[in-house]
Amino acid sequence: MAKGMVKKIRKGKRRGNTRRERELSALHEIIKSMQTLNLDEILHLILEGVTETIGFDRARLYLINETEKVLECRMAVGVEREKIQNISLPIDKENSIVARAVIEKKPFVISDALNDPRVNLELKKHFNLKSFAAVPLLGKDKVRGAVTADNLTTERRITAGKMASLVTFSHQAGLALENAKMYEELKSFSKQLEERVKAATEDLRRSQEQLIQSGKLAALGQLSAGIAHEIRNPLTSIKILIHSLINKLQEDEGNKKKDILVIESEIERMNQTIKRFLDFARPAEPTFSSLGINQVLEQTLPLVSHELREGNIRLYRKFSSELPEVLADRDQLRQVFLNLILNAVQAMPEGGSLTIATKVTSDRLKRAEKELVSGIQEATPEGDFIGISFTDTGCGIPPEKVSDIFDPFFTAREEGIGLGLSITHRIIDNHQGSIKVNSREGEGTTFTVIIPVKRQGSMKNAECKM
Incomplete structure (x- = not known):
């Protein structure tokens, strides 16, 4: 697209009076066409303008990497693609004349690159530099990069007129480049915002x-x-x-x-x-105390060892050794864990495996609930919850029934009254936590319980409520 524009503009420039006027007119048309292009197309059009319109044999374009504080060679004309890969110049005027052009915001013409100590040795080797021009790409507020150009093939001298055209064009190109980068940043921010809104929704x-x-x-x-x-x-x-x-x-x-x-x-x-x-x-009011989740699990497992053994179910423990304590009711948590383990056993009548894992995690759901009620967005750190997952290799839950499993009296079995998961849900809710389910029919199910970690002052608040 960009190359086609340049050819069209070159045909039009022949209608001017003097060569200089034709050149400036063509460059102006190129700048106008940049307003509707994306960043890569603009970069290509800048280099085409330098070579096709101004008349340099070769051109290279460098953009500033703000994070790494280097100039990266992003694109070139008249140079093999392999030669510009991984070319980066530290923004240090003692090190490179290209970086100096960026820092001092002024152009340079190097007539003897081989013997000039200001020219980076890496550039000399890669591009066989003899004489070249280095011009900054100036935006409104800051420098965006630089263009270097030379006449390696024709060995034409870089005249004052060519240099003036290059400087004028580079300044206008810098403004177009700045607009394009700002548009890309805005587009990226818009996408991030859309993803955040989607997640919050x-x-x-x-x-x-x-x-x-x-x-x-x-x-x-x-x-x-x-x-x-x-x-x-x-x-x-x-x-x-x-x-x-x-x-x-x-x-x-x-x-x-x-x-x-x-x-x-x-x-x-x-x-x-x-x-x-x-x-x-009428569930009993929880009696909160400081406790370790792993310890409660270890106290619960002996109670179901018979069911696991009789059901030919292999148990795998994946307990994190770095869990903070939680403020919870030991007996009620034990009831939750018992319900979920027995639920897994019943889902594997032919045997299978049950994996119980604990880890520090983040739960956006509970945070969203709190912010919704209070109207205040909290800057809470990641890792302020503990996750306990129970993964079985059982029959799984049909997709149409997943949303019903916490409803009272819902059960897929002939025996039982379907209150176990409802009671589990209520206990976890009373602990300011949440419970989630992920299931694939015919493959298995994972129940994940999320409990907030104990915070300073939590015990005092809990004692006041009891």
């Missing part, structure tokens, strides 16, 4: 889902409490009467006694179900 969507989930749990909790009390009261009376009957039965009425014991066992099972309803409806 996703976080807020997840926050909203959690708030809706909490609302569901609260409403169903009240309903469960009422139902549980209505059932528990008559069950208690029945249990007392059965105990009384057992004591009255004679030795020769053993079969009757056996039947009644079965009834008593079934009543106890119903009592346990009701207890789970009540635990869900």
